[in-house]
Amino acid sequence: MSYNTVRHAIGDITESPGPHSVYGDDMAKFFYLVPEGGNWRDLPEDVKPLALGNAFSSGGGKTGFFRKLSWDEPSPTIIGRANRKGSAMCHPEQIRPLSVKECARLQGFPDNWKIEGSMSDQYLQIGNAVPIHLGEAIGRLFVGPKGEYVQEFEDREVEPLESMIDEGLAKLKASAHNKKSRKAIRLKSEQVELF
Numbered sequence: 023m024s025y026n027t028v029r030h031a032i033g034d035i036t037e038s039p040g041p042h043s044v045y046g047d048d049m050a051k052f053f054y055l056v057p058e059g060g061n062w063r064d065l066p067e068d069v070k071p072l073a074l075g076n077a078f079s080s081g082g083g084k085t086g087f088f089r090k091l092s093w094d095e096p097s098p099t100i101i102g103r104a105n106r107k108g109s110a111m112c113h114p115e116q117i118r119p120l121s122v123k124e125c126a127r128l129q130g131f132p133d134n135w136k137i138e139g140s141m142s143d144q145y146l147q148i149g150n151a152v153p154i155h156l157g158e159a160i161g162r163l164f165v166g167p168k169g170e171y172v173q174e175f176e177d178r179e180v181e182p183l184e185s186m187i188d189e190g191l192a193k194l195k196a197s198a199h200n201k202k203s204r205k206a207i208r209l210k211s212e213q214v215e216l217f
Contacts, residue, residue: 025096026096027092027093027094027095027096028091028092028093028094028095028096028097028114028128029093029094031097031124031127031128032120032124032127032128033093035121035123035124035127036113036115036116039113039120039121039123039124040121040122040123040124041121041122041123041141042104042118042119042120042121042122042124042141043104043105043118043119043141043145044105044118044119045105045112045117045118045119049088049107050117052065052069052073052088052107053088053090053110053112053117054117055069056088056089056090056112057090058090058091058092058093058114058115059090059091059092059093059095059114060089060090061084061085061086061087061088061089061090061110062074062084062087062088062089065088073087073088073107074087074107077108084108085098086098086108086109086110087107087108087110088107088110088112089109089110089111089112090110090112090113090114091111091112091113091114091120092114093114093115097111097128098111100125100128100129100148100149100153101149102145102146102147102148102149102150103145103146103149104119104120104125104145104149105119111125122137122141122144122145122148125145125148125149126148129148129151129153129154130153130154130155131148131151131154
């Protein structure tokens with residue numbers, strides 16, 4: 023299975039990423055300890071409780087905490103707040119959140135699209151958007167390659183279509199859970215673990 027990596031999407035704009043948020047000194051010091059592709063689990067044991075605060079003893083995988091992207095993996099889901107410790111989208115090499123332009127590229131938006139408003143509003147608009155390629159893939163279910171409406175969907179029973187959507191959503195949720203789940207899907211697509 024082929025997929026686009028972070029490097030493929032944004033590797034050419036590292037030196038001129040455009041406007042981006044920043045991490046305060048209190049957060050940035052922890053990101054210096056996280057390797058590319060890592061997260062809070064890569065922090066030294068005695069630092070983890072300091073970095074996560076009250077979240078350290080809470081449940082869940084917390085995979086978004088102090089997450090630094092990997093150049094050679096797909097991006098996790100783009101969210102509307104890239105500068106939070108619990109939903110971090112740190113650049114693979116630089117200690118900073120992804121820029122507005124980098125987030126837009128990872129969502130599939132062309133560089134010439136204008137996203138307006140404050141920087142916070144722009145991050146939120148991009149994070150709330152359906153990724154361009156996902157929207158295209160869904161649209162292709164209903165429109166043929168030449169733009170014609172695919173008639174077979176009018177005759178299809180609702181139950182099988184809903185079943186396909188449910189199965190697809192379950193796989194998406196499992197693959198977004200963490201790298202282990204994504205690897206499990208690639209190796210054993212029949213045995214998907216849900217969170």
